Amino acid sequence: MTGQVRTVDGRVAGRRGQATRQKLLDCLGEMLSSSPYRDVKVIDVARKAGTSPATFYQYFPDVEGAVLEIAEEMAKEGAGLTELVSGRSWVGKAAWQTSEELVDGFLDFWRRHDAILRVVDLGAAEGDKRFYKIRMKILNSVTNSLTDAVKELQAKGKVDKEVSAAAMAGSLVAMLAAVAGHQKGFTTWGVKQAELKPNLALLVHLGITGKKPVR
Amino acid sequence: MTGQVRTVDGRVAGRRGQATRQKLLDCLGEMLSSSPYRDVKVIDVARKAGTSPATFYQYFPDVEGAVLEIAEEMAKEGAGLTELVSGRSWVGKAAWQTSEELVDGFLDFWRRHDAILRVVDLGAAEGDKRFYKIRMKILNSVTNSLTDAVKELQAKGKVDKEVSAAAMAGSLVAMLAAVAGHQKGFTTWGVKQAELKPNLALLVHLGITGKKPVR
DNA sequence: ACTTGTCCTGTCATGCCGTCAGCTTACCGA
């Protein structure tokens, strides 16, 4: 199902080819974190990878194509974020811990993939379906788990029926993603990382359970 | 203090010049909403405005410079968002109305300036101080008002002292901005606009007052 | 050594960028 890695013109890539390809991806990833997406040029990536622009075009149709590749890879890892929610308890003290761990895990993931997520976000916001799909893939894993959590609490009568589970989960996840994407921004605002996390956890807790947390 | 409008090489722009300049800005704005930022070319903007690329460079150092201009304009309007919070009540039924109106006003503003805000967001996320400053200008107006609201409630003993007012306000505003930026996304997710807004308002209410709303 | 298929690069046409000199247009005072 994975299919072999192929060049643009259809050849299958061998050991050496795959190495080159990977090197190009790595260099592109680095470039994205050090300079604006708009200014990333194929020639720079190629130079950095110690090869030529022509080689780049053997493996990717354009810069965007390569970015999608990196993003896809990241999305696979992102699917693991489900673990932060599924099977956790949303009752009593455990709920507070769940909230905290969710926030921690989420922010950490975002910080690790900072640069590429920015580009994915932009692509998605601009309406590009491919980027949108990737963003979905990452966020869905968390959103769906959270949606289930809310529905479960609703079934037990612990949360108002009026609340739209999906909208609530989606909003919270969007918040986490946004804050994560502007972490640097908050510091300039005079908000320290240390106070940010508990507040996010508090909002998550409030949103999901509708109650103040018991710590 | 406003200073006259000047060309890149220092001449003051007259009536005709200002008109051309404005036309270029308008066309750039349109282009941004119809095609990805990365693909916006000076030549396209110029053609659309019925002029030549050289003319564009008379008025703006580059595409980014022009975008900043548009963004600055929008930021002025955005300062008015303060009205959505300052002087409003966060007690009882009034609090729920305040929340709803804040969400409404915010989402509306974002929808109106959709395209340009996307670019500003990207620029800010990439660490460009100029874009960051503009984003601040818009969000600060709301964030500061919200921060004050929380502090006031804390002074009255209605909200826990532990809560960091700034972090809470910042997180909520980031959430609103994020959701607003991906409004289309939510619909694909099976979440309707109609259920989104009340949920956001609920989260805002919960975050600021720490309590469930009285409707 | 020879063949085969993979892999890389030199080169080229194309098109956009950003700049300049120089032409046209509008305004203003005499």
Added chain:
DNA sequence: TCGGTAAGCTGACGGCATGACAGGACAAGT
């Protein structure tokens, strides 16, 4: 009415990234 002056615009150009191709370099098997 008529220059003079500054504003406004554009054609043209060097420079650079893009993307396509053909041919050379390389590894592996025979």
